[in-house]
Amino acid sequence: MGLFGSISPKSLLASALLLTSLSQDVFARPNPEPKVPWVRKGSGRKKMAHNLKRAVEGERRATEPETCAQTVTTTITAPKANVWGELIDVETAGVVSWLFAQKDLNLTLTENATNWDNTIQLIEAMWPNKTDAISYIDGNATTPTKYAHVVLNFRATENPYYADILVGPLPIDNKTATWEPLTYPYTKQSGGHVRNLDADSDLLYSEWIYPISASIADITLDLWNGTALGLDNDTLDIWGIDPLWQDDGRIIRWDSFWNLPTSEFDSETLLPLGLYFGSDITGRDPSQWKFEGWFYNNIFYETTEDFRSAYFSSCFKKLGANVDGAWAHSDRQGPVSPNDAAYPPESVAPAGSRFALDRKEKYVEWMDFTFYIAFNRDTGMALYDIRYKGERILYELGLQEALAHYAGNDPMQSGTSYLDTFYGFGPYAFELVPGYDCPAYATYLNSSFYVAETTHTHINSVCLFEFTGDFAMQRHTTSAYTSATKNTYFVVRSVSTVGNYDYTFSYSFFVDGSIAVEVRASGYIQSAYFANNEDYGYKINEFLSGSMHDHVLNFKADFDILGTSNSIQLMTNVPTVKTYPWSKGKARSTMTLERSFLETEDEGRFNWAPNSATQVLVVNEDEKNKNGEIRGYRVLPYTGAAHLTVLNSTNLGNAARWAEYDIQVTQHKDSEPRAAHAFNSQDVADPPINFADFFNGESVRKEDVVVWLNLGMHHVPHTGDLPNTVMTTAHAGVQFMPSNYFDIDQSRSTVNMVRINYKDGKATAVETFGQDEAKAAGACTPVFTPVELNLWGYTGDIVVRKFPFDPNNPYYGTESIV
Numbered sequence: 102m103g104l105f106g107s108i109s110p111k112s113l114l115a116s117a118l119l120l121t122s123l124s125q126d127v128f129a130r131p132n133p134e135p136k137v138p139w140v141r142k143g144s145g146r147k148k149m150a151h152n153l154k155r156a157v158e159g160e161r162r163a164t165e166p167e168t169c170a171q172t173v174t175t176t177i178t179a180p181k182a183n184v185w186g187e188l189i190d191v192e193t194a195g196v197v198s199w200l201f202a203q204k205d206l207n208l209t210l211t212e213n214a215t216n217w218d219n220t221i222q223l224i225e226a227m228w229p230n231k232t233d234a235i236s237y238i239d240g241n242a243t244t245p246t247k248y249a250h251v252v253l254n255f256r257a258t259e260n261p262y263y264a265d266i267l268v269g270p271l272p273i274d275n276k277t278a279t280w281e282p283l284t285y286p287y288t289k290q291s292g293g294h295v296r297n298l299d300a301d302s303d304l305l306y307s308e309w310i311y312p313i314s315a316s317i318a319d320i321t322l323d324l325w326n327g328t329a330l331g332l333d334n335d336t337l338d339i340w341g342i343d344p345l346w347q348d349d350g351r352i353i354r355w356d357s358f359w360n361l362p363t364s365e366f367d368s369e370t371l372l373p374l375g376l377y378f379g380s381d382i383t384g385r386d387p388s389q390w391k392f393e394g395w396f397y398n399n400i401f402y403e404t405t406e407d408f409r410s411a412y413f414s415s416c417f418k419k420l421g422a423n424v425d426g427a428w429a430h431s432d433r434q435g436p437v438s439p440n441d442a443a444y445p446p447e448s449v450a451p452a453g454s455r456f457a458l459d460r461k462e463k464y465v466e467w468m469d470f471t472f473y474i475a476f477n478r479d480t481g482m483a484l485y486d487i488r489y490k491g492e493r494i495l496y497e498l499g500l501q502e503a504l505a506h507y508a509g510n511d512p513m514q515s516g517t518s519y520l521d522t523f524y525g526f527g528p529y530a531f532e533l534v535p536g537y538d539c540p541a542y543a544t545y546l547n548s549s550f551y552v553a554e555t556t557h558t559h560i561n562s563v564c565l566f567e568f569t570g571d572f573a574m575q576r577h578t579t580s581a582y583t584s585a586t587k588n589t590y591f592v593v594r595s596v597s598t599v600g601n602y603d604y605t606f607s608y609s610f611f612v613d614g615s616i617a618v619e620v621r622a623s624g625y626i627q628s629a630y631f632a633n634n635e636d637y638g639y640k641i642n643e644f645l646s647g648s649m650h651d652h653v654l655n656f657k658a659d660f661d662i663l664g665t666s667n668s669i670q671l672m673t674n675v676p677t678v679k680t681y682p683w684s685k686g687k688a689r690s691t692m693t694l695e696r697s698f699l700e701t702e703d704e705g706r707f708n709w710a711p712n713s714a715t716q717v718l719v720v721n722e723d724e725k726n727k728n729g730e731i732r733g734y735r736v737l738p739y740t741g742a743a744h745l746t747v748l749n750s751t752n753l754g755n756a757a758r759w760a761e762y763d764i765q766v767t768q769h770k771d772s773e774p775r776a777a778h779a780f781n782s783q784d785v786a787d788p789p790i791n792f793a794d795f796f797n798g799e800s801v802r803k804e805d806v807v808v809w810l811n812l813g814m815h816h817v818p819h820t821g822d823l824p825n826t827v828m829t830t831a832h833a834g835v836q837f838m839p840s841n842y843f844d845i846d847q848s849r850s851t852v853n854m855v856r857i858n859y860k861d862g863k864a865t866a867v868e869t870f871g872q873d874e875a876k877a878a879g880a881c882t883p884v885f886t887p888v889e890l891n892l893w894g895y896t897g898d899i900v901v902r903k904f905p906f907d908p909n910n911p912y913y914g915t916e917s918i919v
């Protein structure tokens with residue numbers, strides 16, 4: 102997770118933050134006829150009654166015979182426009198050409214730019230203030246005026262910086278369009294500027310790293326039979342820490358040697374070689390940069406001469422190398438387990454999709470839930486206006502930032518604390534694999550992001566599907582009857598591969614009104630060289646340590662429970678000793694409930710209580726149920742809540758104060774929409790957003806409260822992380838559940854339940870509550886052909902050029918980090 106070959110030349114090229122060279126080839130793909138595993142019974146059957154009023158359209162080609170394999174998703178019209186939606190092509194193209202016409206911005210086309218030219222880093226939709234969005238979605242206000250959030254990379258200056266600006270209104274009209282610095286969402290008031298420590302990344306390799314590597318080429322050849330010189334025959338790579346150290350006004354980096362994979366597998370982060378060098382790269386002139394020394398096997402050498410003479414002395418201890426091999430390859434290996442080659446059970450959707458979608462507005466309706474899907478560069482997918490039975494539960498639910506904080510005896514591991522929104526979850530939310538990432542019958546949406554005067558579209562990068570869990574959500578048995586209810590839930594999912602790690606984000610909705618947020622991780626770990634790292638991880642291969650690290654992922658949950666006047670109630674089970682009127686004067690050891698409310702943000706940062714003793718409830722104190730209890734939703738850890746172990750991280754300074762607690766509660770502010778800025782890593786002491794500054798004593802009682810939740814993992818990779826971490830156990834989640842919100846459990850309304858009466862060894866009644874009828878209306882005969890669906894349809898991203906705008910000539914091009 103978030104561990105990636107961050108600053109290697111390849112990764113820099115691939116990064117959305119830098120000039121991207123895109124292949125203009127349109128790849129020809131074999132396009133075999135889709136296999137049709139399911140055949141609908143009786144093609145003329147009526148749709149289910151409640152769908153009759155709606156248009157029904159096939160997901161796949163309309164000319165195919167009507168089959169169950171076609172996931173039929175009902176098309177609906179969203180009640181309101183998605184004000185969190187992405188810009189459309191013409192809007193983006195309009196902004197690009199308008200920006201280039203602003204002579205004061207002095208912009209150069211990215212593909213023509215050197216590191217001393219100003220470029221457009223990003224153009225995306227600016228999300229409206231909640232205040233304005235709510236007047237629109239809940240009231241009669243017109244759609245909030247649309248603006249573009251633009252990031253400019255000002256490099257034609259001694260002190261390069263990124264500038265966040267607002268451009269609009271959209272669509273651009275020469276007479277009305279303006280730009281202004283974007284400052285209100287940031288705690289640092291610096292005109293929307295943050296310094297750019299990466300401006301000279303191309304010089305870094307040619308002018309600094311390769312010459313240093315060349316100065317010890319005889320040693321690298323002797324130690325590892327390889328060189329890292331920037332040549333095609335390099336067998337070694339060099340890259341280093343992220344964020345850079347930012348002490349005493351100096352910018353310091355440490356770099357490490359790595360073996361390059363000898364295969365097509367992305368195994369480089371498993372191949373550290375244990376040699377490190379430090380550099381002071383303050384300023385833009387490489388001739389002023391300073392070499393700071395070598396580190397090998399726990400010995401620091403201040404100069405190359407010191408290292409060289411030690412190396413060629415008789416007492417120098419040469420350690421072994423991590424080299425690519427089957428152990429680092431994710432393809433199948435080892436004996437096949439009994440019966441494994443037989444086709445495994447599959448889930449099917451015999452009635453097609455039981456949800457409805459407005460594709461244009463990315464608006465979803467499943468059972469009694471509705472919501473809008475948003476997508477942006479920094480944080481990927483987010484959900485807005487999540488309603489259950491017509492009432493909003495959450496205004497906003499989405500990732501804010503993901504941290505992977507390493508530690509180690511060596512400066513590379515000690516210095517690594519990836520803040521992944523720097524790279525972005527949007528640009529790396531790649532196409533999903535049907536039947537693997539999501540069930541074969543899932544429905545997909547695209548997502549887009551801007552890079553280098555093009556818009557890239559990740560095809561089929563968000564999936565939506567229902568799934569029936571393998572356990573009943575309700576059951577009860579007596580001597581006369583058994584009742585049981587199916588646990589069918591709805592999932593929205595996207596997967597972002599940020600460098601070597603893959604994060605699967607799932608938002609799930611359940612028929613009892615509960616919601617789950619989960620993240621799972623796979624991909625390659627960033628490992629460490631084994632020497633002297635015993636206290637920082639397991640030895641997982643001959644010369645390899647599974648480097649310890651904390652993953653912390655922050656999610657914003659902006660609850661609106663029956664309006665925006667909400668409070669946070671804490672309810673704790675406490676042991677107590679108490680005498681009762683009936684206990685005849687004897688004290689009894691027992692327990693009781695203690696209730697309290699958070700009053701201000703000063704009490705707003707806390708952790709899950711030991712023994713799960715404290716319930717955290719978001720309630721509306723003015724809304725009581727028929728029993729007089731206040732209605733609310735409970736926030737409860739599902740698995741893997743975690744905050745950062747490191748206190749006051751030297752690497753991070755003020756850049757990730759959001760990682761310090763499990764739960765943090767603030768009063769909603771239009772000026773505090775995000776917990777982190779994508780470029781917090783560029784100025785860790787004084788970042789654009791210092792989350793700790795949100796906590797300034799404001800009331801959180803009967804206010805619009807926001808709950809910022811951390812999910813994570815204290816990851817100490819073991820041999821089971823080789824070759825890749827597995828999502829079974831690399832898993833963290835949190836749930837939101839109705840608490841006294843309704844009078845009874847809402848899952849009682851589903852027909853997907855049964856009651857079987859029995860007596861004297863015989864069933865006497867089977868009550869199915871109308872579910873047979875519903876099933877028949879959409880039924881199919883399963884004719885299962887064990888093939889993998891549509892995998893030859895996997896295409897990667899589609900790119901549309903924005904300047905000059907060329908909407909009719911899209912081409913394929915996918916860029917990953919590493």
Ligand SMILES: *[C@@H]1O[C@H](CO)[C@@H](O)[C@H](O)[C@H]1NC(C)=O
Nearest residue numbers: 209210211212213214904905
């Ligand atoms: C980019 O550079 C190429 C080659 O010099 C030139 O033909 C093209 O006009 C330039 N484009 C812009 C927009 O400056």
Ligand SMILES: *[C@@H]1O[C@H](CO)[C@@H](O)[C@H](O)[C@H]1NC(C)=O
Nearest residue numbers: 206207208209217218219257
């Ligand atoms: C505009 O940018 C160019 C580099 O692209 C630079 O040489 C020039 O000095 C800049 N002009 C101004 C007025 O800043």
Ligand SMILES: *[C@@H]1O[C@H](CO)[C@@H](O)[C@H](O)[C@H]1NC(C)=O
Nearest residue numbers: 235236237238239240241242
């Ligand atoms: C919206 O307009 C309708 C019709 O004019 C009116 O009845 C309703 O009260 C208005 N709603 C709000 C929230 O202003």
Ligand SMILES: *[C@@H]1O[C@H](CO)[C@@H](O)[C@H](O)[C@H]1NC(C)=O
Nearest residue numbers: 198199201202273274275276
């Ligand atoms: C807006 O201004 C630009 C640059 O001056 C010009 O190329 C473009 O045609 C103008 N667009 C409109 C719609 O007037």
Ligand SMILES: *[C@@H]1O[C@H](CO)[C@@H](O)[C@H](O)[C@H]1NC(C)=O
Nearest residue numbers: 322325326327328334335336
């Ligand atoms: C060293 O590397 C070269 C070229 O990369 C290769 O041909 C040679 O076999 C290697 N030697 C050893 C001892 O591995």
Ligand SMILES: *[C@@H]1O[C@H](CO)[C@@H](O)[C@H](O)[C@H]1NC(C)=O
Nearest residue numbers: 322326327328332333334335
């Ligand atoms: C790598 O290529 C360079 C330049 O072509 C050549 O000088 C060098 O000998 C090659 N190194 C190896 C190990 O083949």
Ligand SMILES: *[C@@H]1O[C@H](CO)[C@@H](O)[C@H](O)[C@H]1NC(C)=O
Nearest residue numbers: 460545546547558560561899
């Ligand atoms: C996704 O993009 C592809 C290629 O542009 C397009 O054919 C498809 O209709 C899009 N899907 C959706 C759901 O918009």
Ligand SMILES: *[C@@H]1O[C@H](CO)[C@@H](O)[C@H](O)[C@H]1NC(C)=O
Nearest residue numbers: 748749750751752754755786
């Ligand atoms: C955190 O570390 C910084 C830098 O070393 C130091 O100035 C600051 O006092 C520390 N803060 C706390 C709360 O320990």
Ligand SMILES: *[C@@H]1O[C@H](CO)[C@@H](O)[C@H](O)[C@H]1NC(C)=O
Nearest residue numbers: 229230233246285770771772
């Ligand atoms: C959004 O809210 C901020 C903070 O209150 C304010 O400065 C800004 O002007 C608002 N934006 C709009 C479009 O009203």
Ligand SMILES: [Cu+2]
Nearest residue numbers: 102650652816
């Ligand atoms: Cu990990």
